[in-house]
Amino acid sequence: MKPFLNVIFTIDQKFLQHFSAAIVSLLENNRDIDFNVFIIHDIEKTETLDNLVQFIKSKYNVRLNLIFLDNSIFENYRVSLHYSKAVYFRLLFTEILPKTIDKALFLDSDLIVTGSVKELAEYQFKDEYLLAVDDAEVTSHVERLNKLGFPIKRYFNAGVLLINFKAWRADGVAGEFIGLANQYMDKLEWWDQDILNMYFYNGWQPMNPKYNAIHLRKKLPQLPVVVHYAGPSKPWLYIHEHPYKNLYWEYLKLTPFKNTKYQDYSFKEFIRKGYIKILNLFHLRPQAVFKDI
Known part of the structure; x- marks a missing residue:
């Protein structure tokens, strides 16, 4: 029997193309896993999204679940750079996803999966809330949140999360997240990621960095399972360079966006x-x- 794994993406119109490369890379390299994929979005005119969903379903025979969430509920929440208010969708996972989900893998849309995530599909939670990759390069974030009164010793990147939803629901985390957001909105630099680190400061366990390779300046001796294009250097921008920029374009060619140019x-x-x-x-x-x- 194939291992089973729920997977969650949150997207907006701007990231639809990049999401297509991300999900195709996941499915291409994990044909031995039975996926149930949830796509949480705020796209009102969904023709392109609907066509993409039908394309993926027909090509990979995978379950895809579309969940629309009006981002106006985050009207007073701040974002900047290339981000949209869809980043805050993670705060409401326990409220909008089926109550039967006990575990799920969250993936950002600006990444490429190059190998197997079977280890994550088979992982059994104990009492930890989530697994994430320790972002050791951002010690300033630890200091910043310490000054707000949170005794954080490590700061994780929220682009790839293996989530213990059973524990999240037991603690009613959605209300706690929103409370933190409302209280500290003017002091947040990385929005929902800050909130997750503030709440789970002593409740998460480190994930193997190969599942969320960030801050890459050159190719690694071994190809990471997940190449995450975190930060401003995006592979779809001509001016920017990334050691694994070509991977994005290779997988994009397998999607309906295959003819897209810079x-x-x-x-x-x-x-x-x-x-x-x-x-x-x-x-x-x-x-x-x-x-x-």
């Missing part, structure tokens, strides 16, 4: 990228000298 490509960006590469060879910092090109 949206930010221009002659100006071509020149800028060459300029940055040259400066990097000499370990110099690029200057903003192309504004008039």
Whole structure:
């Protein structure tokens, strides 16, 4: 019998293309797992999403469940950079997902799965709330949340989470999350991720970093199971480089977005990228000298 695993994605219109590469990479590399996938979204005109769902169902024979959530309920919540208020959907998982779910794998949409997640599908929780990858490079986040009164010793990245929903529901975490958000909204830098770290500061266990490889500056000796394009360097942006940028485009070719090109490509960006590469060879910092090109 195949191992079974619930998987959750949260998406918005801007990340629909990237989600397609993420879910196809998961399914391509885990044909020996029986998945039940939940897609929580705020997309009102769903024609493209519906077509993508039908494509995935027909190609992989997988269960996909669409759950619409109006993001206006987070009207007073802050976001910035390339993020949308869909990041806060994680705070309501216990309220919008079936009560029969005891365990699920949450995956961000800006990642590629390159190998098996069978170990996670077969993992048996004890009393921990979740498994996550320790983001050891962001000690400043530990210090920041310590100043708010939370005795955090480690800060985890919330892009890949193996969640113990049985424990979450027992503690009524959704109400606690919203309370923290309302109290500390002006002091949050990483929004829902901060909230999860604040609440679960002593209730999570570290996951093998291979399941959420972040802050990558060069290729690793062994290909990670999950390459997470966390941060501003996204593989779909021409100007940005990532050691595993090609993986995103390889899996995107297996989706209905296979003919997509770089949206930010221009002659100006071509020149800028060459300029940055040259400066990097000499370990110099690029200057903003192309504004008039």
